[in-house]
Amino acid sequence: MLVTRRRRLASLLALIALSAIGALTTLCFLPPKYPRIAWPDGKEFAFTIVDDTDKSTIENIKPVYDCLYELGILTTKTIWVLQTNEPNIPEGSSSHGQTLSDRDYRSFILELHNKGFEIASHGARGVSTKRFETEDAIGRFKQIIGHYPHTHINHGSNRENLYWGVSRLDFWPLRILYLLGGGERDYTGHIHGSEYWWGDVALRNIAYVRNLTYEDINTLKINPSMPYHNPRKPYVNWWFSSSNGSDAQAFNRLLSKKNVDRLEREKMLVYCIHPFCKRFCLRRFLEHNHKAFTGRFGFQKWLVCPCKRNSRLSERV
Numbered sequence: 001m002l003v004t005r006r007r008r009l010a011s012l013l014a015l016i017a018l019s020a021i022g023a024l025t026t027l028c029f030l031p032p033k034y035p036r037i038a039w040p041d042g043k044e045f046a047f048t049i050v051d052d053t054d055k056s057t058i059e060n061i062k063p064v065y066d067c068l069y070e071l072g073i074l075t076t077k078t079i080w081v082l083q084t085n086e087p088n089i090p091e092g093s094s095s096h097g098q099t100l101s102d103r104d105y106r107s108f109i110l111e112l113h114n115k116g117f118e119i120a121s122h123g124a125r126g127v128s129t130k131r132f133e134t135e136d137a138i139g140r141f142k143q144i145i146g147h148y149p150h151t152h153i154n155h156g157s158n159r160e161n162l163y164w165g166v167s168r169l170d171f172w173p174l175r176i177l178y179l180l181g182g183g184e185r186d187y188t189g190h191i192h193g194s195e196y197w198w199g200d201v202a203l204r205n206i207a208y209v210r211n212l213t214y215e216d217i218n219t220l221k222i223n224p225s226m227p228y229h230n231p232r233k234p235y236v237n238w239w240f241s242s243s244n245g246s247d248a249q250a251f252n253r254l255l256s257k258k259n260v261d262r263l264e265r266e267k268m269l270v271y272c273i274h275p276f277c278k279r280f281c282l283r284r285f286l287e288h289n290h291k292a293f294t295g296r297f298g299f300q301k302w303l304v305c306p307c308k309r310n311s312r313l314s315e316r317v
């Protein structure tokens with residue numbers, strides 16, 4: 001009985017925390033004020049996608065990249081460098097997927113890189129990795145790809161994630177609510193002395209790290225200052241936010257007709273996160289909407305890899 005009550009209380013607190021986050025976000029950003037970016041060549045908006053590499057294999061993502069390349073859409077592919085080294089991870093877990101340690105996959109990634117896709121970091125591997133291996137992985141990334149990753153996206157519950165869990169929030173009442181609701185605090189990539197510490201390596205080598213994700217399609221309207229530096233999180237050079245396209249439903253909801261209509265109206269930026277291993281949804285979506293995207297909605301009005309796009313945003317900081 002007591003356990004049930006505690007669980008109910010924890011759920012209630014989690015709900016209050018989420019509602020408070022939503023309300024504060026709304027209050028902070030209403031009325032909408034965001035910079036109108038002068039995109040290159042008079043283009044009206046920018047759209048890009050970051051592919052979370054969880055469960056990716058050549059077999060399940062190559063068709064998506066072939067399709068994107070045909071459409072001239074050069075997006076960001078995150079990768080892992082090292083194979084998962086935990087034997088008990090269940091098949092089908094998001095910690096699995098091919099990595100640069102696989103020769104064929106390495107060739108596939110290099111081909112994408114040569115075609116103009118941005119290759120970014122999703123951490124050393126799909127599970128928690130200690131400092132010496134993270135350093136090794138970053139070195140191998142440079143050796144194989146030719147440069148350090150411009151962009152890093154934290155993965156799931158990897159302990160070396162930078163400013164993850166409760167550390168994603170700055171506002172202390174939200175942090176308390178988050179923890180009371182059962183949120184995690186055990187991410188220590190940014191904590192000097194931790195066995196997972198690599199903040200100094202990130203600061204030296206990585207330009208951009210993704211933090212919060214929103215439901216709104218206009219990422220820049222929600223977070224007009226991005227990319228931004230947060231002095232309370234000194235081991236990340238620049239943060240950026242993203243719009244949620246984390247599964248088929250969210251992706252299609254984000255790119256609904258109503259939302260896409262706003263593309264031209266608001267001259268916006270969409271920074272969508274979507275795992276391409278869920279290829280059937282995306283491929284069908286792209287095929288069905290190719291005409292719309294290249295025609296009315298001007299999907300190809302201005303598309304560059306996010307590292308270049310973020311650089312452009314940085315110019316005005």
Ligand SMILES: [Zn+2]
Pocket residue numbers: 052053054094122154155156
């Ligand atoms: Zn992931």
